[in-house]
Amino acid sequence: MSTENALLTILVEKIKNDTIVLPTLPAIALKVRRAADDPKINLNAMGDIIAQDPSLSARIIKISNSAYLGRAIKVTSVSQAVTRIGLSQIKNISTALAMEQLFVSKNELVRDYIAKMWAQTIESLSYSVAALQFYSKKRHLSLDTLTLASLVHNIGVLPILTEAERHEEVFANPQFLNTSIIKLSGHIGGKIMRQWDFDEQFVNIAEKWRDMSYQEEDASFIDFVRLGAALSGVFDSQKDAVLKICLDKKIIEDLSILDSPEFIDARTSAKSVFA
Template identity: 35%
Template sequence: MSYLVETIANDILAALQNDRLTLPSLPEVALKVRDVAECDNSTILNLTEIIAQDAALSARIIRVVNSPLLRAPQEVNDLTVAVSRLGMHYTSNLAIGLAMEQMFQATSEMIEKRLRALWQLTGQVSNWATVLATHCHLVPPDEALLAGLVHRLGALPILAYAEARDDLIQDNITLGKVIDRLHGPLGSAILEKWSFPQKLADVPRLYRKISRASSVPDPAGLITLANLIHNRDRHIGWGLQNWEELSLFKTFNLPTDKKDPLYAQLAIRVAQSSSAFF
């Protein structure tokens, strides 16, 4: 690792440890949704009233209910019906995840471009994770969707840091290396600050531990697999991994052959549902 990357990484870590690094806050609508969902006395109507305050979020939730992934028997046009069909837990995780897009904004054109690409990538991985969860029945699909959307969340404070440095904005290679090194621990720190369940807070820190041995299916393992399968035809990065050596495929009862027909079938479902989610 270059001296510059090491210096910047140490600066960011020191700022985190001394509470000088500004971590993103969960959007207000997401906070309200979570508060309602976690209250024992809340009803579907209470949750619907909160979501209805955000027209764009309401429309996206209705679109998800009508997507091929959920295969509603009849088209749903009413938010209350949509929330009732999804249930409190699924709706809250979906709403929280989709509301996070508000955080992927910047004043610098270069950083804004990176944030758009980052949101698109996390959306693609999240979509794969949701489809895999529906197929495997080992992790709830709504949990898989949210895990996918937060697995690279740690890049946000790094990009915010870069916005204040013209030299770093222009140095894509250095910035990319800093993000690769730090987004995992920073992402987990953000989710812990937001009081997310530990199994979700662990996702950014663990998902790149490809050889991690885990006999119990968890969200981090599912996000690892989603990245591997999404990049299975590439000849760099995730695409270079030998699936035969990875125990996670056995944990989730998935084939280790990249050309297995199952993945082509699941890819169709991912493509069909992607426009509904993102």
């Protein structure tokens, strides 16, 4: 059995036995998601929940004032920001803004990998979100859902890095980590999405975004996640294949759009939300 397969076996067994260190949603994100699922919740009550976390409050105000939402008139309070964003979007946006809290480590090598992963994730997100804004049939694809999907698509990397941190003498070397991340993270990512009780579309993206043999007939969130990954350099070996599929599905009308000032502005705006 290869070292990679041995690690996968270890991780799967730990999942079955509930002993694996899977990342948990930040407490404030969990509160917001539960509140958003309450049919009796209102904007004022949601604002009160978000106001419990100063960092999330500040970022919610920032995003409500950003070009990401296409708003020119500034808001200054959490209640105004929540009203602007709306209950239908606040669940995903709040979760997305809280995600950065998961990307921490005390081990130097693992910390470097996590920092690299977070930077790649934000770069990928910026391309995905910008592409959606230029997609002519985007009505059935929401910006906040794509934002969250882009942030969690590679979440399966975290338990691999956690194992590397706990057993650095075995797992914490760059070559092994690079191979393991590519081979194992999708399988584990799906497990995490299920544990977090995310919709099946998020499970599907976390499990299959690297698997180009999986294709959906119509343009979907996984296509935009793959496009973002390809344009940010994560998908080097399959970049041309991803671009061809996106052209065939009319996700992008022409590759020249990607170099246009308008596209670059949209990408910069999306990226600045998580800077």
